[in-house]
Amino acid sequence: MSKIKISNAVKKYGSNTVISGLNLDIRDGELFTLLGPSGCGKTTLLRMIAGFNSIEGGDFYFNERRINDIDPSRRNIGMVFQNYAIFPHMTVRQNVEFGLKNRKIPKSQVTAEAQRFLKLMQIDQYADRLPENLSGGQQQRVALARALAIRPDVLLMDEPLSNLDAKLRLEMRQAIRDIQKEVGITTVYVTHDQEEAMSISDTIAVMKDGVIQHLGTPKDIYQRPRNLFVATFIGRTNVLEGEYRDGKLRLDQGYLLQNGMWDKIGDQPLKVSVRPEEIVIADGETGLRGTVLDSIYLGLNTHYIIRLSGGEKIELIQESTMEELIPAGTAVNLMVKKEKINLFTGDGSRNLLRGEAS
Known part of the structure; x- marks a missing residue:
């Protein structure tokens, strides 16, 4: 696991600066949420942490390790996307085993680790099914089990529940919080859904135009927002x-x-x-x-x-x-x-x- 430190981050697309001089510290083991409207820079920042976006300025650290120039495959991250991104031709078990096999782990350990996370995500009864025979919530559990099975230092989640219906979103956000606490992994979670962020997060960074408007606990942000934008964005007022x-x-x-x-x-x-x-x-x-x-x-x-x-x-x-x-x-x-x-x-x-x- 890792704490994350971001110092003076800059992201540009041509002459357009999307993020300028952003600083952020994420504690080891916490569930940290980047929250804001579309276009605020939250997914851009997540992809910079993942290594999927270039970094035009500043420094990114996992613990004391500077990761700016490290290939995404060597950052030891787990990633969960909104479209699940699981392999349709593989069974549930094969999907969860995929990352473990790529790391050349002994077969007996691959089987044991995959089974552990299948049970943890409550999908072990679907182990031999193909994804097309699963509900959206079950598919997202497969994606989460696959991301966690490789024991990443950091788990990154980009709008993971946006494709689910309202009832499934409620079920999955509680499952994500429960599992994150059990595993204890540092998690960066991106969403535009205020209620979702409030319900699962240890800490929330509310963003607008590439700038963090308020960094705090859900209670602090709701009760004493730093500015009027935060007050009107979080809940009703x-x-x-x-x-x-x-x-x-x-x-x-x-x-x-x-x-x-x-x-x-x-x-x-x-x-x-x-x-x-x-x-x-x-x-x-x-x-x-x-x-x-x-x-x-x-x-x-x-x-x-x-x-x-x-x-x-x-x-x-x-x-x-x-x-x-x-x-x-x-x-x-x-x-x-x-x-x-x-x-x-x-x-x-x-x-x-x-x-x-x-």
């Missing part, structure tokens, strides 16, 4: 215009909030991020005033779309009850859980509630 003045936060139509932790912010216009679950429908006349536009019942939770009296449209999520849904056109008063909201500079570039060392 409502973005309101606000103003901090005289120790109070003013929102729509004069709704005021006060909190001692905001005292050092200073008077200025703000972007205010409020998660849908951090808004509650309240009794009485105080709070944000709005009108229900629509309701969406999703079993455990109900989502309400509400237009505030100032014209802004927001989303609210509350636990479903046995009571009737609030009909469209109903006037409501809303309270905000002030300790959970995030306050950003007017341009959205910085979260004012994060400490200097955060």
Whole structure:
């Protein structure tokens, strides 16, 4: 296994610089996710680690070993792709044995190692089947078993679940996390799916335009995103215009909030991020005033779309009850859980509630 260090990485395609001066440290044994929208540079960076893309600048290390000029076949990596990339003419067992045989390992050891990972991935009962007789989830388990059987120092996974249906994605992401923890291999995982990243990762790097916007745990990124892009990309949020003045936060139509932790912010216009679950429908006349536009019942939770009296449209999520849904056109008063909201500079570039060392 290996820790990964990337120092001042640069990637160019002609005159177009995709990644410029990126620095990153990935701990030995952690499940690290590169997350971001299409074109943000996450797969490009993964392919630089793998050796499939050239490196125009910077240094890449596995432990103390600089890998920039090492051929991909000699980096001792396992790779899992979104299209599985297993051999259709080979049985499941033969696919898992393939990398082991290429390493000239004794036959008895090849058989034992392949069987171990077939059992670990819960596909040993399919060992003699061809891939065409497997489901998508089973094929992906074959690809993962093949990648792990060679005992790589680093496992790289590029959108491995994107071709699966919703139910299989849920099953496979739990399987990947469980197996990664059992094997303890350093894993770099690429996805654009926020929920997927949140559910499996030890650490997430949120990327945009080749730049890491926030590096942290899933909880840290969700609760205290570094900037407005991260807040809006990770999960759902409502973005309101606000103003901090005289120790109070003013929102729509004069709704005021006060909190001692905001005292050092200073008077200025703000972007205010409020998660849908951090808004509650309240009794009485105080709070944000709005009108229900629509309701969406999703079993455990109900989502309400509400237009505030100032014209802004927001989303609210509350636990479903046995009571009737609030009909469209109903006037409501809303309270905000002030300790959970995030306050950003007017341009959205910085979260004012994060400490200097955060």
